[in-house]
Amino acid sequence: MEAALRALAGDEDVAALFSDAAALRACVEAEAALVRAQGAAGAAPVAEADEIARAIEGFRPDPARIAQGFARDGVPIPALVADLKASLGPSRGRRVHVGATSQDIVDTALTLRLRKVAEIVAARLRAVDDALAALAARDGATPLMAHTRMRRALPFTAADRIAGWRRPLALHLARLEEIAPRAFVVQLGGPVGAPAKGGAVGDAVRAEFARLLGLGDAPPWQDARDRVGEFAGWLALVCGTLGKFGQDVALMAQDEIGVARPARGGGSSSMPHKVNPVEAETLVALARWASALAGAVGQAMVHENERSGAAWTLEWLALPPLCEAAAASGRLAARLASSLSLRPDAAAAAAKEGTA
Amino acid sequence: MEAALRALAGDEDVAALFSDAAALRACVEAEAALVRAQGAAGAAPVAEADEIARAIEGFRPDPARIAQGFARDGVPIPALVADLKASLGPSRGRRVHVGATSQDIVDTALTLRLRKVAEIVAARLRAVDDALAALAARDGATPLMAHTRMRRALPFTAADRIAGWRRPLALHLARLEEIAPRAFVVQLGGPVGAPAKGGAVGDAVRAEFARLLGLGDAPPWQDARDRVGEFAGWLALVCGTLGKFGQDVALMAQDEIGVARPARGGGSSSMPHKVNPVEAETLVALARWASALAGAVGQAMVHENERSGAAWTLEWLALPPLCEAAAASGRLAARLASSLSLRPDAAAAAAKEGTA
């Protein structure tokens, strides 16, 4: 996403996690943890492993070379490992990437960042909830007209409507608690995902690898993408809830209803009198966008054999914008909830007219 | 889905749950439980409520009249309630549908059936897992060639590959345990989803309503569709896992690989020598289909106001085929896993050739 559109509908924090630099940093972090884990698990001398791990952590890959390798190999790791080994020299280099394959590093490095995405999105969901709680405390008594099937239904209050917006937020946070132990786990399966085959590391190394990275331990999942798909589904679910909030605000902000006026809003190049509910509309766009992206991740679950270049590449295309959509939705929704006024005067007038 | 295609890619058990007759039965069951709950909660005389509930349970709606009402009202309940009241007479009729609106009945009746879908799919996942366990016990020692990115990678065993197929199954069953308390709950919110507004029933009636139907109790969620979306996501995730299994088998069944020959298979109208891996291919088709359908449910999360006719109708279109896809995937995968042979002879030959 380019900078201008990102300013509206993207998120700098998540974009930074998926930058070339951050992706390489996470891969380097995983390679370092792998060496250190071999020391901790007794598969290599501890002191040597730690020394090499520190050297790896200090390694600064050349992004242009890695991009070339990515285009050639379909994955950035062969080029990265070659450069890393070259920088360490043959003696230390032979301890690098032992028992691992490209996917172990890429999937683990991805997971490190998905976990941060989850933290960002969760924090924003809590901010949305806090802002809505404050809104309910201040404007909750405002009489509103409930609408069903696009028609006036019966009077209720702002508190009723806000309660409806808030309920799914707590459920989303509860879902994340359940998903996290499945989603945020290391991948370490060696060339074909079968432990102890083809030089794959043992369970002890994998457990240390997980502990060092602060991720959960799990058997290889390189070709079973339900962990990724479940988290993608959660992100889209979050966007859906926030898109519903945005849709409601956009409808309430209609001049003819006039119940909610966004404090902030977009100007028009031809109609100076207009204040557009830009945040609310963008939430709707992001919900639909996230659903389409989650669908692409869903298609990537048909991951053939022990590793599918096609399905895996499809994830790479869809996951970053999906993460960004969820974080952007959270940021926009928190800002919208904070700035929203459910004005008693307009609302009362609208409600009165409706029951007349 | 018509009968012939259903024989291949559908499921009679789930289709029966979404038949007109079953949909009406579930609505009638919900209406009866609502009356009985009012008795149990002290909102109506117990004996009278029970008697009316029994009468409701004996009511047989006229499907053609309901369909007409559906086309007119966009929802089947106004016609159903009118006919039900007419059949009960005015005295008993005034106890019917008290505090409820169409969506309460339709969503609760849907949930009653989604819970049964979950039971069907879970049972089939267990059957797939059992069949794969038996396959591993019998053929697990067979040497196979692992494949990554469509190329031979390294030798491993049938047990390794089967373990990869099985791991997500246990996770799916664990997910369902977590999802169930959120997904299988009554909806009872009255006209605008706000308890105690517009004649909505109190919490005690709702709790009894839930208890009588064997569903969980929850505040109104008529316009917060994350509960539905989460379950739809689970169904698609299940189909994705089974589609990956099907894709692998279809690849293993290639003549040039010849590792897995489906015991059953489809004949050709022009090439008598062919045995096609029909079950495996259908699993792939269903995984992609389920992902598209879950995407439609995702779009329906932008559910405007207190009730969106547009978003709700979209769910009705997408959920039944999605449930059917998951059940069909489970049935086909269990059958495929049971009939599959990972033949030591062919596999050994293939593995040997690859390492030569």
Add this chain to the structure above:
Amino acid sequence: MEAALRALAGDEDVAALFSDAAALRACVEAEAALVRAQGAAGAAPVAEADEIARAIEGFRPDPARIAQGFARDGVPIPALVADLKASLGPSRGRRVHVGATSQDIVDTALTLRLRKVAEIVAARLRAVDDALAALAARDGATPLMAHTRMRRALPFTAADRIAGWRRPLALHLARLEEIAPRAFVVQLGGPVGAPAKGGAVGDAVRAEFARLLGLGDAPPWQDARDRVGEFAGWLALVCGTLGKFGQDVALMAQDEIGVARPARGGGSSSMPHKVNPVEAETLVALARWASALAGAVGQAMVHENERSGAAWTLEWLALPPLCEAAAASGRLAARLASSLSLRPDAAAAAAKEGTA
């Protein structure tokens, strides 16, 4: 789709085209044309070919047996051809299905029905356009308030808005004219889609086959699904346009705007005062549904090798509901356009209020 939901959001005419009976009739029609074409092209004695073709046309397949065969073979044709040959006897039977494979019959039989779908949808688009022209002639002078980004923008007239609804309709009809020669062509490629390989018929037979069925002639496309995908895209485009019309009417029908009141509308089971814009909402649902279904057809374009059971089955799942969605959208939009009143009184009041 079950009967009750079909009454709202489906279409009996298109559903009839995709019934088991109609599917088999179309397959039988194709088999008969194939025999007759061999006579006409000099590949079989004319009189014998015509006599056999008439016998085929009189053949009544047993749907239950075909469904069994479908489930076994992944395609209905092997069972159909076997039964057909048995009914004709060996001497006449050897002229049946010559040079053809299952896909030739299934794809050609599908195309015969897609062409009818196109005719149905086109007729309804013309009906929508006629109804909107009449609406413009009657209510076009009504002053309305244009809305952009959910806010009042500037006054315009009903004629302006109706012109916006109508413009894409003519474009859709023009698109269909261009698509038809690509989309409505016979498939006849024999076992592997290569003419003159494996007993495939020659060009002359295929040209006669096309002529007899009233379809275009084209080289085999059994594994190149752009013809199907293009038509699916057109159907979704049509639904999108009509969904926009529905969305606009639903917004105009809001009580607070009150510009458009649907003459017909749905009743509520709990709020007798409500008239819901059911047709308009259903159009929105169908547009989103059609887009999801077209996406499934898009996924089916990755059609591996000379025939993909997986990709082909995915088309079978998605195309019938997509066709039904487009026809239902056309029917609902025509009815909505015919019944719509852009009332000068309400509109004037709304416009006045907005410019005050």
Add this chain to the structure above:
Amino acid sequence: MEAALRALAGDEDVAALFSDAAALRACVEAEAALVRAQGAAGAAPVAEADEIARAIEGFRPDPARIAQGFARDGVPIPALVADLKASLGPSRGRRVHVGATSQDIVDTALTLRLRKVAEIVAARLRAVDDALAALAARDGATPLMAHTRMRRALPFTAADRIAGWRRPLALHLARLEEIAPRAFVVQLGGPVGAPAKGGAVGDAVRAEFARLLGLGDAPPWQDARDRVGEFAGWLALVCGTLGKFGQDVALMAQDEIGVARPARGGGSSSMPHKVNPVEAETLVALARWASALAGAVGQAMVHENERSGAAWTLEWLALPPLCEAAAASGRLAARLASSLSLRPDAAAAAAKEGTA
């Protein structure tokens, strides 16, 4: 998309068209053409209009300020026009953006770039076709085994298979010829899309505007997104065809089949013997990705009222990656087709084994 992933699955040429700088350049180009058109159409003094247009063409907007405005207004134009007017001074500034609204500039500037995308993709389709023609000329006589439903079917030749890959390419180019006059047209409708309302320009200015920009002339389509949707559908169709080519090559490149070995291929970080069919796999990923993105554009067709901020933003999110996917598919497919060898030796061996 970040740089490393773009090196594999993206396209620099199309990415450049959607950069912030290129987007602003296209907007400035449209603003200049609008002033010049007013001169040419007699709505402003010609010499003054031309002088102002040249000044506009020399204007260099500040991307950071525009991005801020984008985030605030939901659209970049108010900030751009304000800065542009400030740079021109009040006398010349009053000629700027006359009769136009933000969407006129954004949609026209988008169209200018979509047309270039079409040219890029069309050129690559022709390159794919040329490379496949050369491949057929060189290797066409190679006997191959056709595969249906993942099984060996009958022998045919490389020429047969290549002919199947090529057929849709010519159709795609023919489709583009038909689509272009609908898709590549100016948008100029003023604030609410109704000519001559709210200060909109007359038909003569719009015709000149179109002529100056080399686009077609058309009545306003700001809220009728079928033109955009049709082009998006074409891009996805192209990707589908090329994804099928990639899928076939990936299957043919399997060691056990060995018919096609990509000249280039990706290396593995753990298995030095492997050469992965990275281009072929990426084509499959891009086809599925494009289908998901086209689905998002499809959802954006439900474009409410005279301008939908939600639907329009959704297009902005989905269109650039969709264009990039199509261009990348074309580039990868041309490279793959050029480097592909359908080796007579391997193919003959495979075919012989199959018919034994």
